[in-house]
Amino acid sequence: GENVEQHPSTLSVQEGDSAVIKCTYSDSASNYFPWYKQELGKRPQLIIDIRSNVGEKKDQRIAVTLNKTAKHFSLHITETQPEDSAVYFCAAAGTASKLTFGTGTRLQVTL
């Protein structure tokens, strides 16, 4: 089955700096790659996603890139703010829309 690896496990940045989280996947049939943000004690919330026919997608301060050949995708957050502090999960899906999640990155934005 699919295996998703995520790095780093923790990330601390100063407010205003950029943050980058990287994921790799194993199944070349995967075609959908969402990113979720989870605040403490809350449910995961979809923040951005990308499909295999697109190399990059941007939504305000958040962007995702996908390299199908290398089987990796990344989340980029620019101009980080304290409210960006949370755990971020990458995921990959192929058949039956089954998402396989990475192990998460705890992002802390310091003042």
Added chain:
Amino acid sequence: NAGVTQTPKFRILKIGQSMTLQCAQDMNHNYMYWYRQDPGMGLKLIYYSVGAGITDKGEVPNGYNVSRSTTEDFPLRLELAAPSQTSVYFCASSYSTGTTNYGYTFGSGTRLTVV
């Protein structure tokens, strides 16, 4: 439009007891899923369903059962609870054509402790 509703929010079970976690969605999504999230970890798929009457195992199905008699409901049954089942359980739903996937909508979770 409530989205995905999970009940209960919290539960403490004794070893060997059984319970059913309820999940309902009102978005007419065809796909539904159950995940568990252990402390500080990612989400692992327990069971999923691609439509009413159809269910299949995920990555960690042992100790659980599901049914999907309607499009809206997808209950998760725990038989003979064990401490290893202490976790937060998330139900999710999505719309899929089978080839095109869309993002999940998650419920608020059920925090289960087995003592």
